[in-house]
Amino acid sequence: MRAQEITFLKLVQGDxxxxxxxxxxxxxxxxxQLQRLxxxxxxLVEQHIGAEKPAPHFLGSVVLAPGHIQAGGVQxxxxxxxxxxxxxxxxxxxxxxxxxxxSPNDRAxxxxxxxxxxxxxxxxxxxxxxxxxxxxxxxxxxxxxxxxKAGGADNIGLAYRFFLGALAQGEGEHGAAWTAAVETVLKxxxxxxxxxxxxxxxxxxxFESINNTGVGLSQSDLLRNYVFSLLPKRGERVxxxxxxxxxxxxxxxxxxxxxxxxxxxxxxNKAKQSEIYREQQKRLDVFKDDEEALQQEIALLAERxxxxxxxxxxxxxxxxxxxxxxxxLGAWGGQTHYPLxxxxxxxxxxxxxxxxxxxxxxxxxxxxxxRRMICQVPxxxxxxxxMDAPRELETDRSPAEAAHRxxxxxxxxxxxxxxxxxxxxxxPFYWSGRSGQRFHVLRRLEESHAASEPVDFEKxxxxxxxxxxxxxxxxxxxxxxxxxxxxxxPQELHDLLVHTLGNLTLSGENSKLSxxxxxxxxxxxxxxxxxxxxxxxxxxxxxxxxxxxRADRLAQRACELWPAPLGAVKTVGDEWPGWAxxxxxxxxxxxxxxxxxxxxAELIGLxxxxxxxxxxxxxxxxxxxxxxxxxxxxxxxxxxxxxxxxETPQExxxxxxxxxxxxxxxxxxxxxxxxxxxxLLGRDMPADTANDPLPDTENGAAAERFCAQLSxxxxxxxxxxxxxxxxxxxxxxxxxxxxxxEETSCFPMLDAGTGSQPHLLWPLAxxxxxxxxxxxxxxxxxxxxxxxxxxxxxxxxxxxxxxxxELAEAKLDLRPSFPLQVFAEHGEEICAxxxxxxxxxxxxxxxxx
Numbered sequence: 001m002r003a004q005e006i007t008f009l010k011l012v013q014g015d016x017x018x019x020x021x022x023x024x025x026x027x028x029x030x031x032x033q034l035q036r037l038x039x040x041x042x043x044l045v046e047q048h049i050g051a052e053k054p055a056p057h058f059l060g061s062v063v064l065a066p067g068h069i070q071a072g073g074v075q076x077x078x079x080x081x082x083x084x085x086x087x088x089x090x091x092x093x094x095x096x097x098x099x100x101x102x103s104p105n106d107r108a109x110x111x112x113x114x115x116x117x118x119x120x121x122x123x124x125x126x127x128x129x130x131x132x133x134x135x136x137x138x139x140x141x142x143x144x145x146x147x148x149k150a151g152g153a154d155n156i157g158l159a160y161r162f163f164l165g166a167l168a169q170g171e172g173e174h175g176a177a178w179t180a181a182v183e184t185v186l187k188x189x190x191x192x193x194x195x196x197x198x199x200x201x202x203x204x205x206x207f208e209s210i211n212n213t214g215v216g217l218s219q220s221d222l223l224r225n226y227v228f229s230l231l232p233k234r235g236e237r238v239x240x241x242x243x244x245x246x247x248x249x250x251x252x253x254x255x256x257x258x259x260x261x262x263x264x265x266x267x268x269n270k271a272k273q274s275e276i277y278r279e280q281q282k283r284l285d286v287f288k289d290d291e292e293a294l295q296q297e298i299a300l301l302a303e304r305x306x307x308x309x310x311x312x313x314x315x316x317x318x319x320x321x322x323x324x325x326x327x328x329l330g331a332w333g334g335q336t337h338y339p340l341x342x343x344x345x346x347x348x349x350x351x352x353x354x355x356x357x358x359x360x361x362x363x364x365x366x367x368x369x370x371r372r373m374i375c376q377v378p379x380x381x382x383x384x385x386x387m388d389a390p391r392e393l394e395t396d397r398s399p400a401e402a403a404h405r406x407x408x409x410x411x412x413x414x415x416x417x418x419x420x421x422x423x424x425x426x427x428p429f430y431w432s433g434r435s436g437q438r439f440h441v442l443r444r445l446e447e448s449h450a451a452s453e454p455v456d457f458e459k460x461x462x463x464x465x466x467x468x469x470x471x472x473x474x475x476x477x478x479x480x481x482x483x484x485x486x487x488x489x490p491q492e493l494h495d496l497l498v499h500t501l502g503n504l505t506l507s508g509e510n511s512k513l514s515x516x517x518x519x520x521x522x523x524x525x526x527x528x529x530x531x532x533x534x535x536x537x538x539x540x541x542x543x544x545x546x547x548x549x550r551a552d553r554l555a556q557r558a559c560e561l562w563p564a565p566l567g568a569v570k571t572v573g574d575e576w577p578g579w580a581x582x583x584x585x586x587x588x589x590x591x592x593x594x595x596x597x598x599x600x601a602e603l604i605g606l607x608x609x610x611x612x613x614x615x616x617x618x619x620x621x622x623x624x625x626x627x628x629x630x631x632x633x634x635x636x637x638x639x640x641x642x643x644x645x646x647e648t649p650q651e652x653x654x655x656x657x658x659x660x661x662x663x664x665x666x667x668x669x670x671x672x673x674x675x676x677x678x679x680l681l682g683r684d685m686p687a688d689t690a691n692d693p694l695p696d697t698e699n700g701a702a703a704e705r706f707c708a709q710l711s712x713x714x715x716x717x718x719x720x721x722x723x724x725x726x727x728x729x730x731x732x733x734x735x736x737x738x739x740x741x742e743e744t745s746c747f748p749m750l751d752a753g754t755g756s757q758p759h760l761l762w763p764l765a766x767x768x769x770x771x772x773x774x775x776x777x778x779x780x781x782x783x784x785x786x787x788x789x790x791x792x793x794x795x796x797x798x799x800x801x802x803x804x805x806e807l808a809e810a811k812l813d814l815r816p817s818f819p820l821q822v823f824a825e826h827g828e829e830i831c832a833x834x835x836x837x838x839x840x841x842x843x844x845x846x847x848x849x
Contacts, residue, residue, distance in 0.1 A: 003061075003195045008089055009187040011062070011194055012129055015119050016075040019067060019131045020083045026135045026789065027087050027155050031682050034162045035380070037088060042170070043270065044185045045178060056191035059085055065197040074119050074126050080197065083132070087140070088159055090130045092186060093117060094143045095163030099171070099179065101146075102620065112183070117144050132156075135790060148655035153590035153810040154789060165587030168622055169580070220256040222277040227284065227298065234291045238298055246302045249309060257335070258305050264339045265304070265346065267391045307345040311338060319355035322348070325362035328444075329369075333436045336382050337365050343390035344399055353399045360400035367562035368407045368414050370441060373433040374501070374558070375415040375423040376604075377577050385412060408565035417559045424555040425548055426605040428499035428674075430464065434684040438464055441558075442506050442532075448557050449531040464686065465507040467521065467542055468498050471743075475517050483544040488607075495602035495674065497544060502551030505532050516742070518542040578604040579614060581681075586623035588680040590810040592657040595672045596630045602674035612637065625649035632666035669806045669816065676814050679778065702738035706746050710768035718820050721827035722766060728831045732838040743769040750838065752845045759783070763795070763837045772817040775799065781813055785844035798836060802829045 012018070040057050047054035060082065067076030079086060093116045100109035114120050118127050125131060132140045139156035142149040151157045151164070171179045224243065228235045247255055256273070263271040263279055271279050287294040310316045314326035329337050344361055347353035372379070385407075394402040407414050415423070432438065442464065443457055455462075468476060472494060480490040497503055509524050518541060526537035539546050581604045589595065597608035604611075612635065615624045619641040626649075629635055634649045650660055659667040672680070679685050710719045726736060729748040739745035746766040753759035761783055765774045775795075780786035786795070792812050799805045804822040823830060 003193055005191055006194045007056070007188050008190050008192060009115070011192055012090075012116055014075070015122065016077060017119065017126060017129060017131055018064070018077050018079050018086060020079045020087075020133045020136075022133055024079070024083055024133060026133055027084065027140075027159075029084050029088055029155060029159060031158070031162065033084075034088065034159055038163075038166050039380075040272075041182065041185055041190075044189050045170075045181045048181045048185060048189070049174075049178065054189060056189050058191045058193075061193040061195055062086055063195045063197070066199055074122055077196075082192075085192070086130060087132060087136075087156075089186065089190070090117065091140075091143060091156065091159045092163045095160055095167060096179075096183060096186070098146060099164060099167040103171075103176070103179075105176075108180075108183070116187075148652065149591050149657070151591045153592075153808075153812050157590055158588075161587050161590070164622055165584060168583070168587070168620065172620075218252060218256055219273070219275075219277045220252065220259050223259055223280050226277070226281055227294070230284075230288050230294055231291055234295055238295050242295075242298050242302045246305045250305055254308065254312065255305075257338075258301070258308050261308065261338055261342050262301055262304055264387050265343050265390045269387045269391050271387075303349070304342065304346070307342055307349065308338075310345060311341050319359070321359035322355040322362070325359040325366070328366050328440075329362060331436065331440050331443075332366065332369060333434060336386050337362075337369070339386050340365060340389040340393075340403070343393070344403075347399055357398050357400045361403035364400065364403045364407055364563065367564075368412075370437075370558075370562050371415040371420055371564075372413065373437055374427065374429065374441065375419050375577060376427055376432055376581060377413050377415065378580060404563075404566060408567065412565075414565035417564050420558055420562075420564075421552070421555040423605075424501045424558065425551045426496070426500065428602065428605055428678075429501040430466070430499035430504060430686060431603075431675075431678045431683050435464075435686055438686075439506070441501075442504065444561055445554055445557055446506065446530055446532050448561055451529075451531055453529070455529050461508050462506040463508070465505050465509075466498060466503055467505060467518075467525075467536055468494065468503050468547065469516075470498055473517070479518075479541065479543050492598055492601070492608065493544060495598060496605065496607070497547050499602075500547065500551060500605070501554055502547040502549075505536060506530060507533065578606055579618070582611065582614065583621055585677045585681060586621065586626060588677070589623055589626055589672060592653075592808065593670050593672050593810045594626045594628050594632065594653060594658060594666050595677060596632075597627055597635075598630050599672065599674045599677065600627060603677050617641075625652055628666055632660075632668065632671065633664050667806070670808045670810065672810075672814075676811070679814060699736075699738060702744055703736065705744040706738055706768055709744055713769045714771055714820055715824065717824040718771075721823040722768075722820055725823060725827055725831055725834065726766075729834055729838075732835060734838065739765075743767060748834070750841055752841045754845070754849055761786070761841055763834065766820070768820075771820045773820055773823075774815050774817040775807060776815055777812050778815050784848070785840060791840060795833070795837065798833045802826045802833075 044054045044057055062082030062085065063080040064077040065080050067078050093112055097109045097112040097117065100106070100112065117129055119129060128141065128144060130140070131137065136154075136156055139149075139152055139154050141147075143151070143156065143160045151161045167179060167182065170182065227243075228239060231238055246258075250258060256276070259280060260271060260273045260276045263276060263283070266283075268279055268283075284294065284297060287297060311326060311330075314323050314330055317323040317326055326341070329341065341362060344353065344358040348355055348358050369382075372382075389403075389406060393399065393406055397405075406412075429438065429441075439462075447454065477490040477494070480493045484490060484493050505525075507525070507528065507530075509528075521542075522537045522539075525533040528534065528537075536542070536550070582600060585595075585600060585603055597611045600611050601608040611627070615621060615627060616637065616639065625638075627635075628649070638649060650664060650666075653666060654660060658670045661667070675685065707719075707723070710722060714722070726746065726748060730736070734748050734750045737747045737749050739747070746768070747762045748764070748766075749760055749762045751758050751760055761780065762776060763780075765776060767774065777786075777792050777796075780792060780795075781789070786792050789812060793809065796807050796809060796812060799818070800807055802822060803826060805818040807816045807818065
């Protein structure tokens with residue numbers, strides 16, 4: 001085998017084709033991997049624009065084997081290893097080409113197309129420089145051919161849409177020169193090691209050898225081996241007294257974290273966790289002939305390891321104020337603040353700062369994180385801000401003042417009091433941040449009451465509760481109908497208010513509160529030990545006025561709890577973060593889907609009229625044609641801002657596969673709701689705890705409630721066939737579990753666990769009152785064997801063969817539904833699908849055991 005380091009452009013140029021063998025898995029990169037690659041690309045772009053000479057970024061290796069060559073054909077290379085990187089970069093170039101087209105810059109688009117994507121003078125499959133596995137081929141070629149089907153719901157479509165959105169956002173912030181720099185980086189500054197096998201080599205054996213080797217050494221393992229190779233005389237004592245205790249205290253994962261943080265705190269602010277061995281090796285190389293100096297370096301690392309333990313376990317911190325600050329950031333979660341926190345502990349332990357100053361500085365960090373979360377400021381630059389902080393923190397003032405000044409910089413986007421008040425009133429807080437962060441905010445707001453007998457949050461089983469319910473009864477809609485304005489319907493008003501902070505509280509009685517009328521909720525909340533619940537219970541009614549009034553009170557408490565930046569001013573105009581959210585939501589929508597103005601308004605916390613005005617005046621918004629009226633019709637006021645476009649939104653959506661009826665209404669099965677958009681955006685969507693399975697002791701009563709609700713709300717034939725299907729499930733070895741909510745949902749479950757470890761799967765959830773069966777792809781995608789998208793697609797296909805069921809392929813990661821009426825007309829066919837599900841799980845269980 002031969003190996004050479006090469007740029008991506010040189011790798012792919014020429015009449016050649018990279019073919020992914022059938023034994024390889026399908027393309028599997030998700031949003032996290034794409035974002036990491038894009039962060040690296042963006043960093044190189046910044047250096048390139050800044051007239052620096054960035055070193056090429058090493059992406060990894062691609063192992064190739066020569067394929068069959070036909071006379072006059074292309075040189076074929078089988079991709080033995082590296083197909084994920086290769087496919088990702090090809091999709092990045094496909095998105096870059098289409099971004100150039102929309103600019104418009106046809107010359108640049110043509111250059112990318114011919115240089116990278118296709119073999120210009122070859123036809124059929126030989127035309128493509130990359131030929132993925134058959135499962136991915138249609139999705140990939142749709143992107144290369146700019147087909148209406150480009151950007152579908154699979155991972156190929158996700159990557160294509162991700163890069164389209166990233167390019168649009170980047171050019172919007174930095175201009176066209178930035179996009180040209182992206183092209184240069186992708187072509188010439190991404191380094192790949194090309195490893196080529198020879199004719200006659202067993203390609204599958206090479207693939208198997210690469211992918212079935214033992215566990216590799218971690219970065220900290222490599223560093224340890226290197227360090228002790230330089231300590232022939234002192235090594236044993238240094239290992240016993242310094243390295244081993246540090247390693248035992250921290251554990252392998254945190255030791256690697258320490259080695260990375262050590263670099264960052266020393267000023268290596270661009271160090272990547274995947275490259276810490278190389279960076280530390282370069283730093284320590286100067287000590288290779290001085291064992292005493294190297295021993296001192298290890299001692300300093302061990303001291304820093306003790307400080308990291310105080311961050312990880314704040315109870316180790318002696319100072320009360322500093323311990324509380326570390327506890328609050330620990331409860332917030334994540335590692336974003338670690339570089340600055342570790343630097344502050346360095347200052348405290350070396351006498352350059354007091355514990356009180358460090359605690360105040362960390363208070364500003366908490367405020368910065370909390371305010372950004374409430375205002376839904378994008379988090380994509382947070383890691384960079386805190387990695388730069390140890391180096392950028394001013395040293396001629398106290399650490400607290402320096403941290404306050406640093407985070408208040410214009411580009412840091414620390415929301416002002418005015419921003420915070422507005423966000424508390426309008427933003428869907430229930431979808432902000434992660435679940436632990438939402439709980440943290442509500443807990444701190446409750447604690448700010450300073451009750452004489454405060455709640456013990458460590459013992460109380462509390463979760464976030466909506467006062468105005470997510471699924472309100474008509475009584476609630478009647479109440480909201482008294483307060484609508486500007487042509488809003490009660491449903492639209494509900495959607496704008498329901499997830500805002502003013503309507504949320506903490507409770508351990510979620511199943512009792514459910515969607516009861518406010519009078520019943522008052523009784524339960526009034527008996528709560530939480531002051532915030534007693535305040536809600538004191539209200540005479542609960543509608544728009546009360547929710548907004550409470551939002552203002554909470555906003556005032558939030559402003560007092562979390563201090564504002566220095567010289568804060570309100571963000572205005574198109575810099576408002578909500579527009580970035582809107583644009584991102586439209587980018588994540590797969591081909592063949594639509595949404596409504598109301599859905600997007602609910603997602604970003606703005607009136608639907610404002611959404612319409614923005615889309616009507618803002619050029620270059622990807623996917624603006626996907627936003628329709630709530631009934632699925634194109635808005636009469638829709639106009640293309642590009643005069644060259646003549647097709648209608650309906651025509652484009654029909655080409656993508658969205659069915660329209662004779663009245664011009666898009667089929668509802670292709671509509672993406674606000675929660676579905678939030679899921680596609682990667683938000684930490686709260687679990688529906690009201691539908692958590694009940695304990696076995698309550699299962700009998702729940703089964704009776706379910707049967708009663710089914711017979712009360714559905715026809716006799718529907719109820720009989722649903723129950724028949726559930727009994728059929730039991731005969732296949734499954735069991736039934738029931739939800740906690742007032743509407744008692746039913747889950748046909750299978751336990752495919754091995755030994756004492758459960759592995760629960762369920763194909764659908766049955767809702768007897770609303771009359772729907774929800775297919776739970778969103779949960780199945782994380783559970784074997786349905787983490788294989790092809791099996792989820794097969795389940796969707798089997799269901800769609802039944803008359804009355806039409807599930808959109810774009811919802812393979814979501815929870816589409818169909819009416820229970822289908823059971824009455826096609827019960828046997830549904831049972832056949834359930835039988836297939838059980839059989840598929842059994843085959844997977846046999847494979848795993």
